[in-house]
Structure formats: structure tokens, C-alpha cells
Amino acid sequence: MSKSLISRRPVIRRGASSGGQEKAAGAQSLLRVLGWKPFFQQQLSLDELTDCEPVRVMAVHRGQLEVSGERGDEVVLVHGPLFDDAEEKPTVGDWLLLERDSRKPLRRLERSSLFRRMAPGAKQVQLIAANIDNVLIVTSCNHDFNLSRIERYQALVKEAGCRACVVVTKADQSDAHEQYREALKSYRDLPLVLVNALDSASVEVLREYCRSGETLSLLGSSGVGKSTLLNSLAGSELAATAGIREDDSKGRHTTRHRALYAIPEGGLLLDSPGMRELGLADVSEGLTAVFSDISELAAKCRFADCAHETEPGCAVRAAMDSNELDERRVRNWRKLEREVKRNSRTLAETRAEERAFSQLVRTVGGHARSRKSGEN
Numbered sequence: 500m501s502k503s504l505i506s507r508r509p510v511i512r513r514g515a516s517s518g519g520q521e522k523a524a525g526a527q528s529l530l531r532v533l534g535w536k537p538f539f540q541q542q543l544s545l546d547e548l549t550d551c552e553p554v555r556v557m558a559v560h561r562g563q564l565e566v567s568g569e570r571g572d573e574v575v576l577v578h579g580p581l582f583d584d585a586e587e588k589p590t591v592g593d594w595l596l597l598e599r600d601s602r603k604p605l606r607r608l609e610r611s612s613l614f615r616r617m618a619p620g621a622k623q624v625q626l627i628a629a630n631i632d633n634v635l636i637v638t639s640c641n642h643d644f645n646l647s648r649i650e651r652y653q654a655l656v657k658e659a660g661c662r663a664c665v666v667v668t669k670a671d672q673s674d675a676h677e678q679y680r681e682a683l684k685s686y687r688d689l690p691l692v693l694v695n696a697l698d699s700a701s702v703e704v705l706r707e708y709c710r711s712g713e714t715l716s717l718l719g720s721s722g723v724g725k726s727t728l729l730n731s732l733a734g735s736e737l738a739a740t741a742g743i744r745e746d747d748s749k750g751r752h753t754t755r756h757r758a759l760y761a762i763p764e765g766g767l768l769l770d771s772p773g774m775r776e777l778g779l780a781d782v783s784e785g786l787t788a789v790f791s792d793i794s795e796l797a798a799k800c801r802f803a804d805c806a807h808e809t810e811p812g813c814a815v816r817a818a819m820d821s822n823e824l825d826e827r828r829v830r831n832w833r834k835l836e837r838e839v840k841r842n843s844r845t846l847a848e849t850r851a852e853e854r855a856f857s858q859l860v861r862t863v864g865g866h867a868r869s870r871k872s873g874e875n
């Protein structure tokens with residue numbers, strides 16, 4: 500158990516030399532292991548380079564964040580303006596700038612990618628994870644394999660801004676490998692890999708998605724083998740060790756579930772409940788990218804508002820009739836578009852309500868202040 504906990508830490512050695520340059524180089528390589536890239540470095544001003552230290556958010560708990568940086572692991576309290584806005588506040592995978600001495604979080608760096616979802620039962624967007632490089636869309640060699648589901652995940656990944664690969668697990672239980680490859684042959688930017696997730700040699704092909712400094716996450720339904728894959732990639736029991744208790748010098752405490760793990764072979768794995776329950780929020784751009792073949796055809800329809808049903812001169816219908824376009828794919832495109840429109844409407848309403856409310860607060864506050872100054 501303790502071995503697997505230790506292995507979650509980046510396997511990095513601090514330089515023995517106290518020379519300034521070597522120290523800086525050492526700090527840089529520590530940060531690189533945590534996913535630091537030129538994209539983030541370029542966002543720092545000269546003042547920030549001297550006065551601040553970047554740290555990566557490894558877990559978000561109520562009232563505090565677990566972060567990791569050149570000084571190792573730290574806990575940062577969640578308070579102040581940085582954390583006010585639901586859609587802007589730091590989430591797992593984010594890079595924060597801490598004031599070097601006070602360790603106060605000053606700002607969050609711009610993200611290279613972001614996963615969001617509609618909060619279940621609420622009309623709000625919830626941030627799930629940021630700065631993920633690659634995503635494995637996991638499905639298995641059985642009834643779970645479903646093109647419409649893969650397209651849904653692909654839209655999420657495109658919207659977030661990550662690279663995707665489809666992983667079909669339980670390859671050891673099927674002889675129909677060719678059938679799966681054939682099904683995804685025409686999908687743009689979507690490689691497919693068949694693996695036995697229980698066999699670490701078989702998952703080696705996925706290492707290219709979690710090279711040192713690269714952050715990988717997994718999407719897929721329950722039971723397809725996400726935990727099994729993560730454990731095989733990490734070389735230890737990642738998921739099963741979540742939430743166990745351990746002793747430390749300060750006494751007994753609970754080791755809470757971390758969302759982001761640095762694995763010994765390099766690379767970082769992100770596994771959070773939010774990622775596992777991801778739904779479509781506002782992914783209209785992602786959908787356009789995934790279904791660009793259909794949009795290209797739709798642009799050729801005679802009528803701009805063609806519903807691709809019985810209209811004359813419909814290019815989408817013509818492609819379906821000649822079997823160039825799968826009817827299921829068109830149905831799924833329509834379904835996802837409806838879902839996204841519904842979610843976008845709900846979000847727009849929530850944002851309008853929030854704006855109206857903060858306007859009201861400002862107006863009431865303004866009245867109160869002018870009354871007070873009138874009394875004085």
C-alpha cells in the first residue's frame with residue numbers, strides 16, 4: 500500500500516548543488532514533470548518570474564486545494580476573489596501562481612484545455628479538470644461498443660481541446676478485432692487501440708499518451724476497465740488505494756482521494772468522479788468538429804434551413820440514400836445538437852439571472868451608500 504502511495508509522487512531528485520542556475524534548472528525540471536510547458540511559462544511577467552512560484556492543483560477539497568510545485572506538496576486555502584466565479588475558479592490540473600513567501604495564490608494561468616459539465620440537478624456549469632493533454636475514450640469488446648457514445652465523448656474531448664484515442668478493452672475476450680477497427684476507420688483524428696487492460700505489456704502502446712509531463716485522462720462507461728487501465732499504466736493500485744488511512748509524523752490522518760497522480764514512468768494520470776460522470780454541457784464547437792462531414796454536406800442543401808427530412812435538394816438525405824453517410828450518425832448528430840441547445844439555453848438563462856441579481860445587489864448597495872452619505 501505505502502509503496503503505491505509513494506509512487507504517486509513525481510520521481511524527481513532535487514539537485515545537490517546550491518548554485519543559482521542549477522537550482523533554477525532543477526526547479527524547471529521538477530515543474531516539467533508536473534506538466535509545466537512553454538505555454539504556461541510565456542504567461543509570466545518579469546515580476547512574476549521573481550516574486551511567484553507556479554504550482555499545479557492536484558486535488559480540490561472543500562475549502563482547500565492540494566497543490567504541487569518545486570517545493571513539493573502543499574495545501575492552499577480557498578478564499579479570496581480568485582475563487583468567487585464558478586466558471587473561473589481553479590480546478591484540478593490548473594496552474595496557480597503563489598506569492599513566493601506568503602504562499603498566497605495570486606492568479607490562475609490560462610488553460611490549455613478545460614473539461615466542464617452541467618452540474619447534475621443544477622442549472623450551472625461545473626469545472627471538472629484543466630490542462631489535460633490526452634484523453635482515452637474507453638469502451639470494451641462487447642455490448643458497450645457504441646458509435647454514438649464514442650461520438651458523444653469525441654465531442655467533449657474536441658470541445659475541451661485535447662487529443663483523443665479510442666481504447667477498446669477486453670480484447671482478450673473477443674475475436675472480432677477487425678470489426679472494431681473497421682467501424683472507426685473513417686473517423687477523423689481518432690486512432691483506435693485494442694488492449695487487454697489487465698496485461699501491462701498490452702497497455703504499453705498507450706504510453707505515448709502519458710509521456711513525461713503529459714497529462715492523461717480517461718472517459719467511458721462504468722465497467723469498461725478504466726480503473727484497470729489506470730492501474731496498469733501506473734504500475735500500482737491507484738484507484739483502490741483512494742481514501743485509506745495512513746500514519747504520519749503528525750499522527751493519524753485521512754489520505755484523501757487525489758485526482759491527479761504523477762506516475763513513476765513519467766506522465767500524469769487524472770481520475771476524478773467528475774470525469775467519470777461527464778455529460779454534454781456547452782459543446783457546440785466540439786460537435787461541429789466531430790460532425791464536420793455532415794455540416795459540409797448540409798452547407799450544400801438547397802435550403803439554408805433544411806431539416807434534412809423531405810426537402811428537395813437535400814445533400815444530407817442524398818448521401819444517406821447512397822449509403823455514403825450512416826443514418827445512425829445523422830440521428831446521433833441531431834440528438835446531440837438538441838441536447839447541447841437545451842443546455843446552452845439553460846446556461847444562458849442562469850447567467851442572465853446571475854447578472855440581474857448582481858446588478859440588483861450593486862443598485863441596492865449604491866442606494867444605501869448614497870442614503871448614508873446624505874445622512875452625514
Ligand SMILES: Nc1nc2c(ncn2[C@@H]2O[C@H](COP(=O)(O)OP(=O)(O)OP(=O)(O)O)[C@@H](O)[C@H]2O)c(=O)[nH]1
Nearest residue numbers: 668669670694695696697721722723724725726727
Ligand atoms: N478480461 C479482461 N477483463 C477486464 C479488462 N479490463 C477490465 N476488466 C475487468 O472488468 C471489470 C471492470 O473493470 P474496471 O476497471 O473496474 O472498470 P471501470 O471502467 O473502472 O468501472 P467504474 O469504476 O464503474 O467506472 C473488472 O472486473 C476488470 O478486471 C480486460 O481488458 N480484459
Ligand SMILES: [Zn+2]
Nearest residue numbers: 800805807813
Ligand atoms: Zn438537407
